[in-house]
Amino acid sequence: MSRATPTRAVAAWALIGLAGFVLLPWYAQQEGVLAFDWIGGLWSHADSASGLALIAAHNRWWLAPLLPVLLASLAVGFVGGTRRQRGTTLVWLAGIGLAIFWLQALSIGLRGWNAEWLTLTLGEVGGRQVGIGIGATLVLLSLLGLLSLGLAQRGAFGGDAFVAGAMVTVVASIVLFTAWPVLRILLQAFNSSDGTFAPALLLDRLSTAKIWSLRCLTGDGRCGVAWNTLFLALCCGAGTTMLGLAFALIVTRTGFRMKRTLRVLTVLPIITPPFVIGLGLILVFGRSGVVNQALDAWFGIAPTRWIYGFQGVFLAQLFAFTPVAFLVLIGVVEGVSPTLEEASQTLRADRWDTFRTVSLPLMKPGLANAFLVGFIESIADFGNPIVLGGDYGVLSTEIYFAVVGAQLDYGRAAALALLLLAFALGAFFLQRRLVGTRSYATISGKGDSGLPTPMPAGLRRLAQWIALPWAGFTALLYGFVLVGGFVKIWGRDHTPTLQHYAKAFAVESGPNGLIWTGAAWGSFWTTVKLAAIAAPLTALLGLLAAWLLVRQRFVGRSTLEFATMLSFAVPGTVIGVAYVFTFNVPPLEITGTALILVLCFVFRNMPVGVRAGMASMSQIDRSLDEASATLRGRAWQTLAHVVLPLMRPAMVAALVYGFVRAVTTVSAVVFLVTAEYELATTFIVLRVINGDYGLAIAYSCALILLMLAAILLIQLLVGQRRLGRRAAPAPIAARAGA
């Protein structure tokens, strides 16, 4: 039982902090730290000086208190005392250190004091600060590490340093990269345009007829965007749930042969870049689309514009979000224990009664969950309303134009975002209230020998009549889209051509090897790289947070759970602006880097990892963790050797979503991309705006292929969960969507 003693870990963390403080430049380096041009100026030059040099030679007195904190922590590593005493001391030291760190970082910025009253009361500070660099980052990490050790030694989190560290990591990163920016931008709702605090303005902003008018009901006006959003979301939730259920029933309860094809069809919309479905629908159902043209030519029915407005958005959202509902529901339908259905039948119930009185009620929590997912996806959707909405305004588009439109009103955007958040949370809590968090789905390792009851004939026919035409429809739509990349002008000049692909992805061989001359290569590789970095981080952080939420008991559990969900319910545009707002200024000045894009991906998509992880984790018997603990497995070893291998499906789900969402996200990153780091989606959107649909479509198809390849690769790398028993059906993305 030889292990690193806790005191040695304390000394190590303290030394890391001291190294950062003494040996590395405190502030961010213009040319990057790897340029090593700072070495010469480590003492002499204020821009590249270490923390120690800044105090001693450059009059940055406010950094001075950090040094004794680090030295004292180092001393704690070497002095005696009980574990508990050491822990308490460390928690205090790290707490004071963190407080000083943030206090100085937030109050002294690019132009000295950040707030005027500080200048007035304390006088000029005599120095300015740019963003923190490698030195300051190490000090920050060291303080967080010491805090974790201190908490563990005080006996928190079962005295396990890894659990404490994981907790500090998750909480600190969520506070930094979700809560801080989001709250910052939402506070704008209370500010007037010149930045003064005026809470009454929120009421003003939210109480206009444009949001709440109900005049469309009486026929003498339009309804407010709030009602539009709600109505659309309710329809979308109900519609996707119904379609998803029909698909799930067909796949699990009938002898339908083309299940594989059906599965592929249902995955497609999830990995489709934004706008593609909307554009495809216009080509099919638009006034000049094939359907209208055919009706006009054959029956003389005058083409109409019915696709624009509520109907079109609704249809597009059905296309886009039915797959998610399907993936949620297939797990639910499979999870209904056949034995219960058999029990029902032995109690004189026929198939229809069984379905109505046993199966359906058992699926109720799952159905509610699918509805919730559809509802939230709908209110957060931006791409479809913008393409097909016509003048049917919804909150997400309204927010976008409040930010980028003719009004440039952050306050209004923040107020509307608050409203949107309220809708999402309202739906979330209502669902919890009505069906609770319990799930009757009974997937367990104990083999269930019953056979699923076939559906009643009427229901089967109904499901088939709903689902199969819809599947055909999806296939048709994607056929159209695919063709769009191979014709000269989509919807106009259908001469076959490869010019769009050539323009995007041309490769020429030059004297020094291949030259990637296509217009899309730059953004393509950036996207692949960043998504490939973001996906594992998303999964890791998400599953880690899920593990803490499910397996650890601690105060503030539900607050943490809520915080992890926060970034999911805030519209992308708002997140994007929030990130620029928060991270364009010191201390964390990271705009214009790839880091901010990765962070944006990770923290925006993490909720999916958390949900997938929590669902999967609660299926794993807690005694396995405990067995590992009594067998000398430390918490991290338990996680690595027992929990994670059993959570492969959730891991696949989190990785796939992390990757796919990073590739397809657009509204959140519009403000974060730069010349150096352009992304595929922003490239596509610009092409769509220019009307260059062929190129946009060609690029989208390439991305779809990329994502399919990535999904296969992830499944190959992560592998299957080996249980050796009757395989518990793994509703992979079902959990993810939930």
Added chain:
Amino acid sequence: MRSWKAAILAIAPIALATPEAAQAQGSLNVYCSVQAEWCTLIANEFQKATGVKVSITQKGSGETIAQIKAEAANPKGDIWFGGTGDPHLAAAEENLTDVYKSPNLPQLHAWAQKQAADSGFRTTGIYAGALGFGINSELVAKKKITPPSCWADLLKPDFKGEIQMANPNSSGTAYVAIATLVQVMGEDKGFDYLKKMHVNVNAYTRSGTAPMKAVARGETTVSISFVHDGVTEALAGFPVKTATPCEGTGYEIGSISLIKGARNLENARKFYDWALTPAAQRLGAQAKQFQVPSNKETPVPPEAPKFADMKLIDYDFAKYGKASERKRLIGRWDTEIGALPK
């Protein structure tokens, strides 16, 4: 803590990646709100002419001003090239851009010089485009409608449900249209006109360029748009014709502004001056964009709608570019037209 360290190790290389060492001439960050090819062209040409390393970030003008505003505490861009004049004027009013009087100013058309003066020399016009109608020639032929040539034509019952324009709440184009009507007809008559036209409008889209695209794809017969956008669609192979109203019409001035707090101020000024020269302004036509360049010496591309053939009003950018006036007019549009039933 292990995962954390791993995460840091994974990100660190990118976070710390060094941008290529700037060349001796320094660098310049341009926010570009014109079409992609045009942006690439100006970047390359300017770099060739001066040796300054140019980074181009292309975004719509709405997004760009939102970005500049969000970054105001620590600006990352140096200069903002192109895009409708309104957001440039709004940026000037919000003190997001800097005063700069280019030595090339006297070479410009009167409308450009006037706009620069009106803005207190915080922005300068680089091109202009007139407001007018986009018309789908196939649809008018099929429906046997006479294409509109005057504002008054749009009130004809022929056009019931055939007109599309943008919503001024979100679109600068639509605001220019309203301000134009107010200037052509007077405010009350202008709103009266909009109310009458409402029955013929099938949608007020969120985006300003959407109506012209709808015309191109036959989704609507007529749009109220900038006419040069119609030329672009026609060249792409769509059956689009354009017209400018006989009563007179307004125009947008695509502008250039120096971002306040620019880090590469010298290069930004160099770029500003260069953008006003015929050499730079020729590039628009090369990228198949057909606005009218602001420098008198720049050859006007033959495809461009000729200002001489239009009846242009003396658009009062000083008055209608103000935030307060814009807010008032949009508010009036909201209550009198936006709230009407369809």
Added chain:
Amino acid sequence: MSAGVEFRNVVKRYGATTAVAGVSFAVASGTLTTLLGPSGCGKTTVLRMIAGLEAASEGAILIDNEDVTALSATERDVSMVFQSYALFPHMSVLDNVCYGLRRSGVDKTTAATSAQEALQQVGLDGFAQRQPSELSGGQQQRVAVARALVLRPSVMLFDEPLSNLDARLRRQMREEIRELQQRLGLTVVYVTHDQQEALAVSDRIIVMNRGRIEQDGAPRDLYERPATAFVANFMGESNRLRGAARRLDETRVAVTLGDSEIVVTGTIAADGETDIAVRPETVTIDPAPGPAGSLPGRVVKATYVGTHMEYTVETAAGALFAICPRVDRPLAAGHAVALSLAPRGILVVGG
């Protein structure tokens, strides 16, 4: 005598509810001590606190005379066999048994050798490469034991290890566990709610009720001299009667049941009505009403259960449940009988 495990006034609270209310005991090294009690009595919580899976709210826990109260499960030298076995479903039997060794830093080959040895000890050589799901319940149980055993822990804990097995296997397994414990001289703390199992395997039994220790002693003491009504009732079946008791001296009490007075071992605080427990197997049924000192009654229910007869007899002192080994001449309901009670089967359990 060195104490393998010692509890000093240990309290465990979950919010407002108290699961364990001030428990103290010491478990001698090399013995098997059972925590016995009904579900919810706190016995499993005590076991989990020994393991370190739950932290004590108050008090001190010592293992091998060392205070481990603040240590986590990983840092304590104990291992545990779970009710659900908790075999890792994604690992082979060998990997399961190796798990603890590998986590303690033992290299792979050494760990495998030790694991094979442990498997041999539980009679599972040859099963190393199987998956847990391919084993029967009893075999899974043995793997769980081997997995705990291989670490040579100071203390081994068993949490209702037999509750998932059928009756025959249960008897066999409990004998194996006891045999293994005695052969290797292990210190074992064993949790069960089955008094028979407890009696069969234990050196010592601690009976718990509502978070407290009711009685702590050798199996025979507990069965024959329960300190409280609860223990008497819980340890085997007993008839609860009320009767007059009179203190004779330090150790003897005279109990009056019906017409007869019987002298039994026990103590009472004061003379008077008291609770008396009568073990059913110590009641002798005489088909002819008769001898002096016997208790007359009438059979109201007779049940044949193969090895013996079970009777319920109505008497002046109340209904009595009795077991009669003679099955060849069963008595029918309604039959008048005379009951004689053996003194060793009468327990005075206090007012």
